[in-house]
Each structure stands twice: as C-alpha cells, then as structure tokens.
Amino acid sequence: xxxxxxxxxxxxxxxxxxxxxxxxxxxxxxxxxxxxxxxxxxxxxxxxxxxxxxxxxxxxxxxxxxxxxxxxxxxxxxxxxxxxxxxxxxxxxxxxxxxxxxxxxxxxxxxxxxxxxxxxxxxxxxxxxxxxxxxxxxxxxxxxxxxxxxxxxxxxxxxxxxxxxxxxxxxxxxxxxxxxxxxxxxxxxxxxxxxxxxxxxxxxxxxxxxxxxxxxxxxxxxxxxxxxxxxxxxxxxxxxxxxxxxxxxxxxxxxxxxxxxxxxxxxxxxxxxxxxxxxxxxxxxxxxxxxxxxxxxxxxxxxxxxxxxxxxxxxxxxxxxxxxxxxxxxxxxxxxxxxxxxxxxxxx
Amino acid sequence: xxxxxxxxxxxxxxxxxxxxxxxxxxxxxxxxxxxxxxxxxxxxxxxxxxxxxxxxxxxxxxxxxxxxxxxxxxxxxxxxxxxxxxxxxxxxxxxxxxxxxxxxxxxxxxxxxxxxxxxxxxxxxxxxxxxxxxxxxxxxxxxxxxxxxxxxxxxxxxxxxxxxxx
Numbered sequence: 001x002x003x004x005x006x007x008x009x010x011x012x013x014x015x016x017x018x019x020x021x022x023x024x025x026x027x028x029x030x031x032x033x034x035x036x037x038x039x040x041x042x043x044x045x046x047x048x049x050x051x052x053x054x055x056x057x058x059x060x061x062x063x064x065x066x067x068x069x070x071x072x073x074x075x076x077x078x079x080x081x082x083x084x085x086x087x088x089x090x091x092x093x094x095x096x097x098x099x100x101x102x103x104x105x106x107x108x109x110x111x112x113x114x115x116x117x118x119x120x121x122x123x124x125x126x127x128x129x130x131x132x133x134x135x136x137x138x139x140x141x142x143x144x145x146x147x148x149x150x151x152x153x154x155x156x157x158x159x160x161x162x163x164x165x166x167x168x169x170x171x172x173x174x175x176x177x178x179x180x181x182x183x184x185x186x187x188x189x190x191x192x193x194x195x196x197x198x199x200x201x202x203x204x205x206x207x208x209x210x211x212x213x214x215x216x217x218x219x220x221x222x223x224x225x226x227x228x229x230x231x232x233x234x235x236x237x238x239x240x241x242x243x244x245x246x247x248x249x250x251x252x253x254x255x256x257x258x259x260x261x262x263x264x265x266x267x268x269x270x271x272x273x274x275x276x277x278x279x280x281x282x283x284x285x286x287x288x289x290x291x292x293x294x295x296x297x298x299x300x301x302x303x304x305x306x307x308x309x310x311x312x313x314x315x316x317x318x319x320x321x322x323x324x325x326x327x328x329x330x331x332x333x334x335x336x337x338x339x340x341x342x343x344x345x346x347x348x
Numbered sequence: 349x350x351x352x353x354x355x356x357x358x359x360x361x362x363x364x365x366x367x368x369x370x371x372x373x374x375x376x377x378x379x380x381x382x383x384x385x386x387x388x389x390x391x392x393x394x395x396x397x398x399x400x401x402x403x404x405x406x407x408x409x410x411x412x413x414x415x416x417x418x419x420x421x422x423x424x425x426x427x428x429x430x431x432x433x434x435x436x437x438x439x440x441x442x443x444x445x446x447x448x449x450x451x452x453x454x455x456x457x458x459x460x461x462x463x464x465x466x467x468x469x470x471x472x473x474x475x476x477x478x479x480x481x482x483x484x485x486x487x488x489x490x491x492x493x494x495x496x497x498x499x500x501x502x503x504x505x506x507x508x509x510x511x512x513x514x
Binding site: 079134156 | 399411414476
C-alpha cells in the first residue's frame with residue numbers, strides 16, 4: 001500500500017473511532033446528567049431501562065427517530081432546517097485538533113491519537129467557537145415565534161461577550177507555552193516542581209483558569225448561565241419549536257460542545273495526559289496517558305453537571321455585567337501577570 | 349488535488365458573492381456573505397496561510413457578521429422593498445463601471461498567473477511567527493497607526509451612540 005493511501009486509511013479510521021467515541025460519550029452524558037441530578041435531589045433518576053438505566057439513551061434515541069417531524073407554518077423553512085446542523089457540526093469539528101495522548105504502535109504503524117495535527121489548533125478552536133453562534137442564532141430567528149427569537153438574541157449577545165475573556169485567558173496560556181499547537185501546550189506542562197507539584201498551567205494561571213472556566217460555562221449555555229433557554233421565562237428558548245431528531249441535534253451538539261470544552265480545559269490548564277510521576281514507555285505508556293487524559297476530561301464533565309444542579313440561574317443583566325466588567329479585566333490581569341512572570345519567547 | 353479544491357472553492361465564493369447582491373432578503377444576503385468568508389478562508393488555507401484563514405473566520409464570520417445579523421434580527425427586517433427604477437443614465441454608468449472593473453481584474457489576474465505560488469497547504473508552519481516578526485519590525489509603524497485608527501473609531505462610535513441619552 002502506498003504511503004499516501006495508508007495515511008488516508010489511518011485518518012479515516014481515526015475519524016470513525018473519534019466520532020463513535022464522542023457519540024457514545026454524548027449518549028452516556030445524557031444519562032449521567034439525569035442520574036446525577038437524581039443523586040443531588042435525593043431521588044433515583046431514570047433507572048428502569050436496562051441495568052442502572054444504562055439503556056435509557058438507546059430508548060431516547062429510538063423515540064427521537066420515530067417522532068413526527070414538525071415544521072411550524074411561520075418558520076423560515078430552509079434556515080429552520082439548517083440551524084440544527086449548524087449547531088451540531090461545529091461542536092463535532094472541535095475534536096479534529098484535540099490530541100488525546102501520546103503516539104502508540106499498531107501493526108508496526110505509529111499512530112498519533114489526533115485526527116489533524118496542526119500548528120494552529122488554538123486558533124481553530126476559537127474560529128469554531130465563533131461559528132457555533134450561528135446554529136443558535138438562526139434557530140431563534142427561523143422559528144418565527146417570539147420565545148425562540150428572545151432566546152436566540154440572548155444567546156448571541158452572551159456568546160459574543162464571553163468570547164473576549166475566553167480568548168484573553170487563552171492568550172496567556174499560548175504565551176506561556178509559546179505555541180498554538182495543543183500537543184506542544186500539553187508537553188510544556190510535563191514535569192514537576194520540587195518533585196511533587198505538577199507543572200500544570202493551572203497553578204501559575206489560577207485567575208486565567210477561573211476566567212476560562214466561567215467563560216466556557218457561558219459559551220456552552222450551561223447553568224448558571226443558561227439564560228437562552230431559561231424555561232421559566234422562554235419555554236426552552238431557541239429550540240422551543242424544534243422536535244424529534246432536529247431537537248436531538250441541538251441536544252447532542254450541546255453535549256459534544258461540553259465534552260470538547262472539558263478536553264480543552266484539560267489540555268490548557270491540567271497538563272493534558274501528563275502525570276506528576278514517570279510512566280513507562282511504549283504502548284502501555286500511551287494507554288496510561290490516554291487514561292489520564294480521559295479521567296481529567298471526565299472530571300470536568302462531572303463539574304459541569306455538579307455546577308448545574310447546585311447553582312441558581314443568573315439574571316440576564318447580571319450575566320452581561322459579569323462578562324464585561326469582571327471577567328474581561330480579570331483576564332487582562334492574568335495576561336499581565338503571565339507576561340511578567342514568564343520568560344520572553346526566544347530568551348531560553 | 350489542492351488545485352482542484354482551490355478552483356472549486358473559488359467558484360463557490362463567486363456564487364455566494366453573486367447571491368449577496370442578488371438576494372432581496374437581508375438575512376439571506378448576510379448569510380451568503382458568511383459563505384463567501386468561509387470560502388475565502390479555505391482559499392487562504394490552500395495558499396499556505398492558515399493563520400489568515402483562521403483569523404478570517406474568527407474576525408469576520410465569528411464577530412462582524414454576527415453583529416450584522418444581530419442588528420437585522422433586532423430590527424425584524426423581513427424583506428427589502430423593491431428599489432425604485434434607476435435612471436437610464438445611472439444604468440449606463442453602472443454597466444460601464446462594471447465592465448471597467450472586470451477588465452481591471454482580468455488584466456490583474458493575467459499578471460498574477462505568471463507569478464504563481466505553489467500551494468503548500470500549510471501543515472507544518474502556521475505562519476504566525478513570520479507574520480509577527482514582520483509586524484514588529486518592518487511594518488511596525490503602519491501596524492501601530494492602524495491600531496490607533498481603530499481606537500479612534502471605537503471612541504467615535506461610543507461618542508455617537510452616547511449623545512442620544514446624554
């Protein structure tokens with residue numbers, strides 16, 4: 001087999017594996033979210049379908065598939081149909097540049113656990129994050145109904161506002177690692193201070209991490225910032241008029257976005273797959289690295305759920321004020337601290 | 349492969365560009381502009397400038413166009429009324445200008461084709477380092493002047509908006 005065909009085949013297999021894994025994780029998250037909500041509210045949660053309710057996502061999926069597809073009379077038909085795709089596709093496309101561990105060897109081929117190695121992964125993430133506004137926005141517009149319209153407007157203003165502190169926090173990490181490549185950023189956090197404390201960016205950039213995490217909660221439209229879908233005011237906001245599989249697309253997009261966000265936080269601030277102690281080399285080391293990465297990502301997914309079922313919702317003016325007058329100055333402060341504490345690039 | 353993709357996306361960019369001008373509904377026109385920007389971003393990437401490609405998406409598609417769409421949605425614009433019929437002299441002048449532009453671009457493209465740059469796809473280098481070095485050495489003064497201009501524009505916009513509720 002020629003090298004080009006081989007590379008193509010390897011990439012296609014990677015895409016299939018990553019898509020499958022993410023879709024499975026999305027289905028599991030839908031279940032875990034409800035089970036965890038049950039735990040916090042002292043009730044069982046969905047536990048009827050299969051052992052521990054494990055088959056609940058399958059039942060949900062089948063239900064979505066067989067429900068009637070409704071298109072409202074007042075809807076702008078083409079944009080109405082386009083919006084769920086625009087919400088789902090960018091969320092899945094995040095995973096193209098997210099490295100998930102160290103290279104391993106299969107059948108004599110060295111495989112990097114990353115679909116598209118690129119020197120500008122951070123920029124790609126920012127671009128997709130900007131594009132993910134469109135799905136929500138167009139859904140709100142095209143539904144031809146007032147609640148989705150209000151939800152769409154809220155979501156757009158919120159996502160544009162919180163992109164600024166998010167990008168500023170990212171800039172500090174990029175400066176500290178001197179790269180826009182996620183693999184290089186993760187490798188810059190290898191090793192320890194005094195032999196025990198891991199060299200993760202979360203320690204020198206604790207403010208940056210806080211800002212980034214809060215901004216991500218807003219970008220993913222999760223509580224306490226789920227104003228676009230505040231059910232007490234807007235039914236469910238931008239996807240009020242969507243049913244069946246089109247609703248499921250928004251739903252899956254939201255969870256995929258959360259998984260990508262957790263993986264990105266892990267890579268930027270928690271050392272990616274690096275552990276504060278030495279791991280063996282070879283395929284065993286790659287397996288441990290992947291397990292470490294997956295465990296850290298799972299922790300942040302759990303944090304998403306924990307925050308959702310613990311904190312009440314913000315008011316909309318509070319949300320916007322928090323973004324512009326608290327998080328943005330804090331992100332700049334973090335950037336200044338980083339500029340003064342890190343050595344300048346090229347002065348190694 | 350890269351060349352075929354380049355021409356495919358160039359053609360798509362043209363189609364979206366025509367749609368921006370041809371569609372009457374402001375929302376559809378703005379969405380077509382997003383399409384143009386997406387195609388241009390792909391072209392930048394194929395020409396070995398991935399940094400420009402990403403910035404194109406972040407700045408134009410992610411911020412500028414979102415604001416334009418936001419205004420369209422806030423004002424609740426549905427469809428633009430038909431423009432009044434233009435004067436024959438206006439039509440003639442417009443056509444002449446269009447032909448002039450077409451000629452200009454054809455000649456310009458003719459000279460460009462002779463200096464073709466190989467399409468690299470820009471996998472290994474993002475071009476950020478080169479761009480940064482140029483911006484902070486050779487083009488430092490224009491770069492700072494442009495940022496000053498943007499600051500002035502921002503202050504001006506703020507002042508204009510503020511006068512309303514003084």
